[in-house]
Amino acid sequence: MTDAVIELRGVTKDFGEDVVTRVLEGIDLRIEAGEFTALVGPSGSGKSTLLNLLGLLDRPTAGILRVLGRDIAELDDAELTALRGRSIGFVFQFHHLLPALTAVQNVLLPLAIGDGHVTAAHREAALEGLRAVGLADRADERTTRLSGGQQQRVAIARALINRPPLVLADEPTGNLDTATADEVFELLRSFNRRSKMAFLIVTHSPELAARCDRIVTLVDGRIVEDRAIEH
Amino acid sequence: MPIAVFIALQFLREGKTASSLVIAAVGVGVTVIVFLSALIGGLQQSLIDKTLGTQAHVVVRPPEEVPRLLRADDAPADTIVASRVQRPAQRVRSIVGWQRTMVELAADPEVSVVTPVVSGPGFAVRGTASKSVNVLGIEPSSYVRVVAIDDRLVAGRLPDSGAEAAIGSELAADLGVEVGDKLRLQADDGRTALFTVSGVFRLGNREVDERWVLLTLRSGQTLLDLVGGVSSLELRVRELFDAETTALRLGAATGLVAQSWMNTNSELLTALRSQSASSLLIQAFVVLAVTIGIASVLVVSVVQKRREIGILRAMGMSRGRIVLVFMVQGGVLGMLGSIVGVAAGVAVAMAFRGAVVDARGAPLFPISVELPLILTAAATAITTGLVAAVLPAIRAGRLDPAVAIRHD
Numbered sequence: 001m002t003d004a005v006i007e008l009r010g011v012t013k014d015f016g017e018d019v020v021t022r023v024l025e026g027i028d029l030r031i032e033a034g035e036f037t038a039l040v041g042p043s044g045s046g047k048s049t050l051l052n053l054l055g056l057l058d059r060p061t062a063g064i065l066r067v068l069g070r071d072i073a074e075l076d077d078a079e080l081t082a083l084r085g086r087s088i089g090f091v092f093q094f095h096h097l098l099p100a101l102t103a104v105q106n107v108l109l110p111l112a113i114g115d116g117h118v119t120a121a122h123r124e125a126a127l128e129g130l131r132a133v134g135l136a137d138r139a140d141e142r143t144t145r146l147s148g149g150q151q152q153r154v155a156i157a158r159a160l161i162n163r164p165p166l167v168l169a170d171e172p173t174g175n176l177d178t179a180t181a182d183e184v185f186e187l188l189r190s191f192n193r194r195s196k197m198a199f200l201i202v203t204h205s206p207e208l209a210a211r212c213d214r215i216v217t218l219v220d221g222r223i224v225e226d227r228a229i230e231h
Numbered sequence: 232m233p234i235a236v237f238i239a240l241q242f243l244r245e246g247k248t249a250s251s252l253v254i255a256a257v258g259v260g261v262t263v264i265v266f267l268s269a270l271i272g273g274l275q276q277s278l279i280d281k282t283l284g285t286q287a288h289v290v291v292r293p294p295e296e297v298p299r300l301l302r303a304d305d306a307p308a309d310t311i312v313a314s315r316v317q318r319p320a321q322r323v324r325s326i327v328g329w330q331r332t333m334v335e336l337a338a339d340p341e342v343s344v345v346t347p348v349v350s351g352p353g354f355a356v357r358g359t360a361s362k363s364v365n366v367l368g369i370e371p372s373s374y375v376r377v378v379a380i381d382d383r384l385v386a387g388r389l390p391d392s393g394a395e396a397a398i399g400s401e402l403a404a405d406l407g408v409e410v411g412d413k414l415r416l417q418a419d420d421g422r423t424a425l426f427t428v429s430g431v432f433r434l435g436n437r438e439v440d441e442r443w444v445l446l447t448l449r450s451g452q453t454l455l456d457l458v459g460g461v462s463s464l465e466l467r468v469r470e471l472f473d474a475e476t477t478a479l480r481l482g483a484a485t486g487l488v489a490q491s492w493m494n495t496n497s498e499l500l501t502a503l504r505s506q507s508a509s510s511l512l513i514q515a516f517v518v519l520a521v522t523i524g525i526a527s528v529l530v531v532s533v534v535q536k537r538r539e540i541g542i543l544r545a546m547g548m549s550r551g552r553i554v555l556v557f558m559v560q561g562g563v564l565g566m567l568g569s570i571v572g573v574a575a576g577v578a579v580a581m582a583f584r585g586a587v588v589d590a591r592g593a594p595l596f597p598i599s600v601e602l603p604l605i606l607t608a609a610a611t612a613i614t615t616g617l618v619a620a621v622l623p624a625i626r627a628g629r630l631d632p633a634v635a636i637r638h639d
Contacts, residue, residue: 057633078549085547096542100245113548118237
């Protein structure tokens with residue numbers, strides 16, 4: 001068995017104090033290095049909540065969540081934040097770039113946040129990242145002046161800049177036209193093939209899910225199917 | 232560049248309009264503080280200078296004479312013991328052992344200069360004209376360090392020999408004398424001496440300019456029949472507003488009467504304190520308004536940037552650094568506002584000084600903008616910016632990244 005990037009065992013997540021709503025129940029999930037996994041399920045099935053747990057933005061109510069072998073229950077808030085910065089890359093549906101910053105400034109953020117300073121080396125690395133997504137020539141433009149597809153590519157460059165072991169992509173193509181969505185998906189796929197980074201992609205598109213190596217289906221807070229795809 | 236500073240500057244740059252308005256608001260506040268402080272500070276300094284232009288910080292005199300009562304049981308049988316005790320008229324008396332006392336006073340760490348003075352009433356006579364005067368025998372070299380009268384000479388110089396006298400400008404005009412003219416002085420016991428007018432001074436106080444006649448110490452002692460004695464020791468202290476405390480301590484230590492300028496000008500002091508209190512109150516309200524202004528803009532900024540804060544947190548930025556991002560914004564707004572405000576404040580003060588002048592073209596209101604005032608105003612603005620940013624910054628730091636990212 002290879003090393004798990006992230007592992008959930010019997011994870012439950014409840015919300016509310018007086019009236020408790022159970023959103024996730026008995027989640028067992030193991031994602032290994034280099035995996036390219038689709039997370040699918042109807043709206044309200046708990047995908048976002050699971051993504052928040054996997055992204056270390058939230059803690060489970062019960063169960064064990066391990067990232068790179070570390071049980072997050074043993075980490076305080078500062079340690080969890082630091083682990084998140086080092087281990088998880090995020091790509092959101094609406095790219096979530098900082099409009100105040102240029103493309104290259106957005107991309108260098110994870111490195112600068114990790115080191116506490118913005119340096120010339122970070123900028124060089126960010127330019128390299130933009131080159132990898134075909135946007136080196138737009139590096140110093142405000143992201144608001146880029147197209148939706150270009151913004152998503154900047155967001156991908158940002159998510160991958162510090163080579164996190166796990167990249168979480170929350171409907172990364174959901175806001176794009178079919179051709180651009182296909183480009184963006186292939187970009188993610190190509191990075192996955194070239195590296196040992198694991199990708200978990202939340203999608204509503206059965207076509208895109210079918211192009212992943214594995215599909216995890218979530219319904220009413222439970223994993224109802226977890227199957228590998230043969231290509 | 233630290234990441235928090237980098238993000239803060241980008242946020243400020245993004246909200247140029249709001250940032251410019253806050254900087255302008257801080258600038259107006261600092262302008263008011265600088266101008267008001269300069270105006271009131273200048274006015275107060277001018278009043279103090281005028282008041283202390285004619286008097287020492289502390290004057291040490293012998294204790295007042297009190298009547299010595301006969302004890303009724305000691306009185307001879309035919310003596311009537313008065314049931315009412317009258318206060319005796321005070322005469323010019325010397326401080327006993329004044330040279331020793333002078334050394335003691337000079338050794339006090341709060342005292343910078345001590346000068347001996349003999350003073351008493353007299354008449355200045357020229358021809359048929361006679362004016363009531365106040366004769367002061369001084370040691371010019373040390374006296375000018377206590378009362379800077381040498382700066383106020385309009386003609387000639389202070390007396391440096393026994394036959395010379397410097398007189399007030401009003402007295403010179405009343406008697407029609409100029410430097411080099413002769414003047415006869417008469418003490419209240421009738422003894423007289425002839426002096427040559429060596430100088431004429433104008434202190435700007437009509438009472439002084441009409442009545443003061445300065446002689447050398449020895450001439451004064453002779454004329455006032457106090458040979459070898461001095462009627463007071465006059466002091467300059469290091470801290471002007473500690474004069475009363477110093478006077479009380481010196482009085483207790485020497486057994487003499489020590490009176491400070493603060494005691495003799497208590498009404499002026501009350502007025503100055505009221506003026507300072509009013510000024511401080513106005514400045515406090517200005518600071519409060521600026522604080523609320525900066526805080527409100529940053530609170531709005533935190534709400535507007537919830538999603539960005541969530542993204543930064545998702546990328547591993549700690550709560551502390553998020554707090555720092557908003558603290559830096561407050562500090563930068565305060566600093567830029569202080570630069571604008573100090574420049575505008577100095578310009579307004581200078582323009583006011585140039586525009587509001589008397590008939591001779593001299594500034595009607597003395598305004599002094601000094602470095603400590605500028606530094607204080609700038610520090611106040613920066614501190615205000617930081618304080619104003621505390622609550623918004625804490626609020627930003629507390630945002631749940633999972634919720635903030637989904638904020639639309």
